[in-house]
Amino acid sequence: MKNFETLAIRTQSERSQFNEHSTSLHLTSSFVFDDAEQMRAMFSDEVEGNIYSRFSNPNTTELIQKICALEEAEAGWATATGMAAVFTVFGALLKQGDHVLACRSIFGSSHTILTKILPKWGITFTYVDINDTENWGAAVQENTKLVFIETPTNPGVDIIDLAWLGTFAKQHNLLYVVDNCFATPYLQQPIKYGADLVIHSATKYLDGQGRVLGGLIAGSQTLINEIQTFARHSGPALSPFNAWVISKSLETLAVRMDRHSENALKLAEWLEKHPQVELVKYPFLASHTKFGVAKKQMKAGGGIVTFIVKGGLEKGRNFLDKLELISITANLGDTRTIATHPASTTHSKLTEQEREEVGILPGLIRISVGLEHIDDIINDIEQGLK
Numbered sequence: 001m002k003n004f005e006t007l008a009i010r011t012q013s014e015r016s017q018f019n020e021h022s023t024s025l026h027l028t029s030s031f032v033f034d035d036a037e038q039m040r041a042m043f044s045d046e047v048e049g050n051i052y053s054r055f056s057n058p059n060t061t062e063l064i065q066k067i068c069a070l071e072e073a074e075a076g077w078a079t080a081t082g083m084a085a086v087f088t089v090f091g092a093l094l095k096q097g098d099h100v101l102a103c104r105s106i107f108g109s110s111h112t113i114l115t116k117i118l119p120k121w122g123i124t125f126t127y128v129d130i131n132d133t134e135n136w137g138a139a140v141q142e143n144t145k146l147v148f149i150e151t152p153t154n155p156g157v158d159i160i161d162l163a164w165l166g167t168f169a170k171q172h173n174l175l176y177v178v179d180n181c182f183a184t185p186y187l188q189q190p191i192k193y194g195a196d197l198v199i200h201s202a203t204k205y206l207d208g209q210g211r212v213l214g215g216l217i218a219g220s221q222t223l224i225n226e227i228q229t230f231a232r233h234s235g236p237a238l239s240p241f242n243a244w245v246i247s248k249s250l251e252t253l254a255v256r257m258d259r260h261s262e263n264a265l266k267l268a269e270w271l272e273k274h275p276q277v278e279l280v281k282y283p284f285l286a287s288h289t290k291f292g293v294a295k296k297q298m299k300a301g302g303g304i305v306t307f308i309v310k311g312g313l314e315k316g317r318n319f320l321d322k323l324e325l326i327s328i329t330a331n332l333g334d335t336r337t338i339a340t341h342p343a344s345t346t347h348s349k350l351t352e353q354e355r356e357e358v359g360i361l362p363g364l365i366r367i368s369v370g371l372e373h374i375d376d377i378i379n380d381i382e383q384g385l386k
């Protein structure tokens, strides 16, 4: 098999009659049949082919094939957003009375799905502490169907041992689902450690340039078949245009992630020495409590660095207001460096106690380290901390 970088560039749908080098864009809602018999055969799944873009489209098919190659997955599906991917997985695989085990530090909207939406259909959940895996066994119930985690987590960049969780999931007969948004398949491939499904917000590093929304799911053929039935008829389809953009973006994923990680490590090391900074968290800092695990399962530490400014909420907000180069915006995984204040934005739906439990202190700043020159990034943060 070819290497990651080559697969990311050379996985391509069939060329049209124009023999274009780069993949063409197929902006069409439906496809034409040769005759009534072909239409009948395609609708009854006897013959494969494109019928309607809610079901499939050459651009989304190419993107799905690419994410499968990169995650080393049997099959996949594409959705309009990362949250549509999360909801599709839950909606397709869970039924009334099922129970979900999830790490407490998950993306804000995933938290809202577990706490506000799934309970409407009698699906319950238990949160477990990502750093306290010894107590996970006790949280498993007879009706626990699925374990859902992120690593590194948002925004605390906590790490869980994916291989350990693979054994745990097997032992308790749980579907093992990983939101691999922060690492991307270039830095970490959860399926190798036993994950049944990997979810992505393609909005983040996979596009990597802050342009489009998208979501991806990759995993076993059997599970994807169930997901496909759910998604084709409930309709969270990815637009062909966004699929085309994201597939093109994936051609540069490896070089981007290398530089994101290199810049982030330099920034984390610099922040650790700064007198105005209380705590720095980055998976590839030797001071990270799971440094060894991160080194084992990740190629590099990724682009997210979090730190706590001395002086709490006021100093944290003050720091954001002083930034000149770095953007204050809700996104992450962009070429542009972004600073956010999770306590008042992405995790504002949590109670103060819930935030404290996942380590989101008032002075916590999350930096999505971009691809600008590292000296310019550091200079802006230095003047912000003054």
Ligand SMILES: *Cc1c(COP(=O)(O)O)cnc(C)c1O
Pocket (backbone or CB within 6 Å): 081, 082, 083, 084, 107, 109, 150, 154, 179, 181, 182, 200, 201, 202, 203, 204, 213, 214, 215
């Ligand atoms: C952004 C994000 C999502 C949601 O993705 P959208 O594309 O914004 O819907 C899910 N999980 C994580 C970890 C994220 O960062």
